[in-house]
Amino acid sequence: MRFVLGFIFTIFVIGCGYKPISKIADSVLDDRIYVDVIIDKSEPKNSVFIKDAVREGIVSRLNKILSDKQNANTFISVSTKSLDYQATVYDEYGYISAYRAILRLEFKTKFKDGKTENITTSGEYDFSIARRVRSTRYADSVISDAERYEAIKEASKEAFDEYISRLALKGYKYGSN
Template identity: 65%
Template sequence: MKFFISVFMALMLAGCGYKPVSKITKEMTGESVYVDVIISKTEPKNSVWVKDAVKEGVVSRLNKTLSDDQNADMSIIISVGSLSYQAAVYDQYGYITSYRAILNLNFKTRLKDGSVVNITTSGEHDFSIARRLQNTRYADSVISDTERYEAIKEASKEAFDEYIANLALKGYQNGSRNR
């Protein structure tokens, strides 16, 4: 019975025109990628953290090599649209114990064929914060640099995953559907 179900699923996927996202993006992007981030004047450290997370995503998720601007098949210029922190969870005393980082990124992408695509994405990450006791009363909840870094990194990864999905969808819609 499992054999028949497996054969049926394989025929359904083949008949429906299923094509993996990795194959669609490979056809559009080439082998080498240049990544740069427009540094924010108000929060330059955040821009560097975003760049690191996106470079890691290019290498690990897309299996591409990083290159300089002149030798790259594709280039991605990222700008941080906004970064905000919202209180997510409060304790019984009304102190914030968890925040949600919300990051909006714009990816200006020059593809292998020379066309330029702008994709705006967002990523979120919930994280707990450390609270310190001060004179037996809870002190204000403060977000440390380490917590901010992890939140921005994880939100950037989520935004990058959304970017890959949008890029594949655009490629599929613009004629990469040929098998």
């Protein structure tokens, strides 16, 4: 009975034309990709974190080759539109104990045929902070560099996933060319 149900499910999935987003994006993007992240003058460290997350996503999720500018067929330029931290949880004394990082990125993609596509995405990441008690009356609710790095990295991954989804949908809607 399990075999029959498995066979029917397989036929259904194949018959409905299911195609993973990564495969659709694969048909839109060429194999050699150059990634450039525009450095934000107010927060230059964040740009490095974002570039690492985007490059990791291209290699691990899409199985593409990162290339230098001269040999690339697809160019992706990423710029930070905004990075905000919102307090989400307060403790019993009114001190902040958790934040949400909200990152908006703009991806400018230039394809082999010369067409360009601008896609703005956003990513969020909720994280708690380690409170340091300085005295019996005062606690510190400051985001450490490690917590900030992790928040930016995870929000960048989420924004990159949204970028791939939107790019794949456009490729599916208008064809891979």
